[in-house]
Amino acid sequence: MELAAKSVAEIQVGIADYKIARNPCRLITLGLGSCVGVSLYDPVTKVGGLLHVMLPDSTQFNNVSKPAKFADLGIPLLIKEMRAMGVNTGRLQAKLVGGAQMFSGLDDKLTLNIGQRNTEKSREILKRLGIPILAEEVGGNRGRTMILDTQTGDVLIRTLGNKMKVV
Amino acid sequence: MMNNNPELSAVHLDALREISNIGMGNAITSLAQLLDRRINMSVPLATFMPFEETIQLVGGPEELVSCVSVRLSGDVPGMVLFVFNSKSTYRLVDLLMGLDPGTTGELDEMGESAVKEVGNVLTGSFISAIYSLTALDIKSAVPMFAYDMLGAVLTSLMVASGRTEDRVLVLETRLFQEQAEASISGHFFMLAEPGSINKLIDALGFSMT
Structure with a gap:
């Protein structure tokens, strides 16, 4: 293991979860499919904060146990927590990754394209809150791992069989 | 009505394990015929777990896997799916196409349809075994296929099927074919809604009270 220059702490963000970190740190969420990383x-x-959204809209569900699961609740929640850490929300910059359509086949119920709806809802919520989206790597049919580097604000995207992409 | 967070008794879990056993037994018999190879299966697991943990049963979230899934409707709304890691996927292709073990190292269109075929055979024979056992009305949708990161594949599937509450019923079996240079191992899952679990158990002659 190379430890020398790379011993930056890495914090993993689970599915339907979010994490916030101060520099220096890398926030990482693994295997985004139809989910969207914000x-x-x-x-x-x-x-920096990283949220792993599974579903677009909480209002379609009766009991919501995990607000971070939804774009409409998770994004405001993440912002609130970041503000509590002294962040001026007027400076926040967003990046979106994921929202893919992983499965191919003819089952309509499974091709409802939740990925796209997750992406659209996330854009809508961010726009309403006045937060600019600096970069997007969304759609398609590939799974993605997303890493936010708090040193630079760069987002690194890993897909299988490809080089790491930075946005 | 059943509560929303069903913790079934040991007897009920046994009944579900038996369903899994019979369904998988039928499925691997079909696969063995297709491949002309002996296939083994592990003792099925029947348990409730947070759906994220189903990923860990198979491997790491970024592991490359192939997955065939079939959505069920009728009396037993839910989902059955088979997951193979990349090595096993390539070996399945070798076996199906009559290639020497180790020939296949990536999945082209031909390979993909071979793996889909294996998935179709497995899911189809699982479902028909459950049907003959319970006489429940089980309709299966067309199979869906994915080949990518395990975490991305399983999570997307569960989101699309609406199975994202905190705990899901997981029937899991591992199937494997041991051969010096070409072992295959796969994971089978059946994800069911609470209502369909009732019906399955009732149909087996256990009451849910």
Whole structure:
């Protein structure tokens, strides 16, 4: 293992979960399929947050046990927590990754394209909150791993069989 | 009505394990015929777990896997799916196409249809075994296929099938074919809604009270 220059702490963000970290740290969420990873970053304080959204809209469900599962609740929740850490929300910059359609076949019920709806809902919520989206790597049919580097605000995207992409 | 967070008794879990046993027994018999190879299966697991943990039963979230899934409707709404890691996927292709073990190292269109075929045979024979055992009305949709990161594949599947509550019933079996240079191992899952679990158990002659 190379430890020398790379001993930056890495925090894993689970499915339907979010994490916030101060620099230096890397927030990582593994295997986004139809789920969307939403990163928020304040370039001044270098505080970053990463949210792993599974579903677009909580209002379609009766009991919501995990707000972070939904774009409409998770994004405001992440922002609130970041504000509590002293982040000026006017400086936040967002990046979106994921929202793919993983399965091929003819079953309509499984091709409802939740990925696309997750992406659209996330855009809508961010727009309503006045947070600019600096980059997107969404759609398609590939699974993605998303890493937010709090040193730079860069988002690294890993897909199988390809080189790491930075946005 | 059943509660929303069903913790079934040991007897009920046994009944579900038996369903899994019979369904999988039938499925691997079909696969053995297709491949002309002896296939073994592990003792089925029947348990409730957070759906994220089903990923860990198979491997790491970024592991490359192939997955064939079939959505069930009728009396037993739910999902059955088979997952093979990439090595096993390639070996399945070798066996089906009559290639020397180790020939296949990536999945082209031909390979993909071979793996889909294996998935169709497995899911189809699982479902028909459950049907003859219970006489429940089980309709299966067309099979869906994915070949990518395990975490992305399983999570997307569960989101699409609406199975994202905290705990899901998982019937899991591992199938394997041991051969010095070409072992295959796969995971089978059946994910069911609470209502369909009732019906399955009732149909087997156990009451849910």
